[in-house]
Amino acid sequence: MVSQRVDVLVLGATGYTGKLIVQYLESHPQRDQFSLGIAGRSLQKLQILSKELSLSSDVSIFAFDITSYAEVEGVVQTASVVINCIGPFFKWSTPIVRACAHNGVHYVDINGEPLWMKDIIQGYDFEASNTKAIIIPASGTDSVPSDLAVYLSARELAKKRPNASIGQSLTAVKMPDSGLSGGTLHTIITSIEEVPRHKWSDSMIPHMLSPVHNAVEVPFRMVWNLPHTNIYGGISPMGSVNEKVVYRTWGLLEARALSTAHRDRKSIRYGPKFQYDECAEAYSRITGLLWSVTFMTSLVAIALLPPVRWFLKMFGPQTGSGPKHYDGAIMTYTNVTSTDAPNPDHVQTTVTFKGGPYSMTAVFAGESALALLFDHDKLTNLAKEGGVLTPMSALGDTLVERLLKSGRVSYVTKPLYPKDTRKTA
Incomplete structure (x- = not known):
């Protein structure tokens, strides 16, 4: 049994994204208010990381065997909040969620594996609600920005039309x-090769993680145009993950709104006919189509051709490596949300993130963990009941405030009108 106690524990700290998260937390303005621990499979690598990042002498180091549940549980029990970066998550991280749910330890991770998320919802949502453990998967660039953009639009519409549905x-x-990290590439290939084929059919269902199913299906597309704008798009590489997290947020809020035992008029509700879709912004319809064709061709080649996977394993980025950071990297998520009405209201929310997908994952996961640690009284009622949730269903306005305060996130929300087709920068 490990005797040390820490407020925030980063599992998989020596990986590419884990290191970024440790750096972010170590330099956080609230750093003197929480204790920090780093954990992984290799004590030597953890000690090297501590020296490389010049971590404070009070940062605790834990080495453990990920294949031993007793050791996993022992490490988890040292923490108030766990940030898990150990992937592929379907292969290694189920025991970590199990230990958090069983011991009432709050948890966030950076996974983008919806099939695994379904497994932990089915396996540990009930136990986590009993122990009041708040389990928030997909707290990185998969899928905080998408969840956030929809939430901000819905919140704005609720101010204007309190009883309207989206x-x-x-x-x-x-x-x-920017490129992929070695960990991301390894997860993609390992998922294709090792996840049972019978599970893959679930990945085609947008609301597979939602407790409420939406009868309104979004048709498959190769090209998109945001309503009442000149913004076009092709297939989003992360869209199939992000949509499932957004739909789980919708389903959790909808289920609560429909429950007489938990009805909360202050909670945001998207409405029964909510439909979500996502695209990668393109310069025009043609470039959007070309991107979609290129992406689908590449995906099929990776999935069906073992030589392609072999080549990527040999010559692609290796585990622990990732794209170089550069100043001035910006991510932009532009959302248009409309009410469900004969003459609908439209809102456009543009969220700007100062950083690339991996550096912003450090911000999202770090602030989510600190929200769980410091701001429990401000969390949503769903979060206070525990369970396997989503970033916005659990953290809501608290995460919005933290991200804005970080200086790395800003947003603009404005009404749209049918003739307003001006390009948004």
Whole structure:
């Protein structure tokens, strides 16, 4: 049994994204108010990381065997909040969630694996609600920005039309030019090769993680146009993950609104006919189509051709490595959400993130963990009941405030009108 106690524990700290999260937390303005621990499989690598990052002498180091549940539980029990970066998550991280749910330890991770998320919802949501453990998967760039953009639009519409339901919501994602980390590539390939084939059919269901199913299906597209704008898009590489998290947020809020035992008039509700879709921003319809064709061709080649996967394993980025950071990287998520009405109201929310997808993951996961640690009284009623939740269903306005205060996130929300087709910068 480990005797040390820490407020925030980063599991998988020596990986590419884990290191970024440790750096972010170590330099956080509230650093003198919480104790920090780093954990992984190799004590030597953890000690090297501590020296490399010049971590404070009070940062605790934990080495543990990920294949031993007793050791996993022992490490988890040292923490108030766990940030998990150990992937592929379907392969390694179920025991970590199990230990958090069983011991009432709050948890966030950076996974983008909806099939695994379904497993932990089915396996540990009930136990987490009993112990009041708040479990928030997908707290990185998968899928905080998408969840946030919809939430901000819905909140604005609720101010204008308190009783209105949302109809369509579409987000266009603009990413800086950057590559994948070795961990991300390894997860993609390992998922294709090792996840049982019978599970993959679930990945085609947008609301597979939602406690409420939406009968309104969003048709498959290759090209998008945000309503009442000149913003076009093609297939979003992260869209199939993000949509499932957004739909789980919708389903959790909808289920609570429909429950007489938990009815909360102050909670945001998207409405029964909510539809979400996402695209990668493109310069025009043609470039959007070309991108979609290129992406689908590449995805099929990776999925069906073992030589392609072999080549990527040999010559692609290796585990622990990732894209170089550069100043001025910007991510932009532009969302248009409309009420479900004959003459609908439309809101456009543009969220700007100062950083690339991996550096922003450090911000999202770090602030989510600190919200759980410091701001429990400000969390949503759903969060206070525990369970496997989503970033916005659990953290809501508290996460919005923290992200704005970080100086790395800003947003603008404005009404849209049918003839307003001006390009948004």
